[in-house]
Amino acid sequence: MATHMVMPHAERAAVDIHKADLPEFNLRRGQVGTVVEILASGKAFEIEFSYRDGRTYESLGLRPDQFMVLCFEPANTPPHLVMTPA
Secondary structure, rough: OOOOEOOOOHHHHEEEEOOOEOOOOOOOOOOOEEEEEEEEEHHEEEEEEEEOOOOEEEEEEEOOEEEEEEOOOOOOOOOOHOOOHH
């Protein structure tokens, strides 16, 4: 049985498919998704891909080597200036 843990809202991360297209899922390199669950003790992650209006068009498990986490703040941003989701 696979183990998984639901990520708290604040820990959700935007990710980018960076290695290769995934044509069987109609996903191309560079598409942005959101991590919604940690699977298999961090060996895989459930990633949702959504339209701009929020409707999900694909959700699948990916290994960490298949995506990269996107950063929206400079690395040296003071913690009190970092925006967190409501």
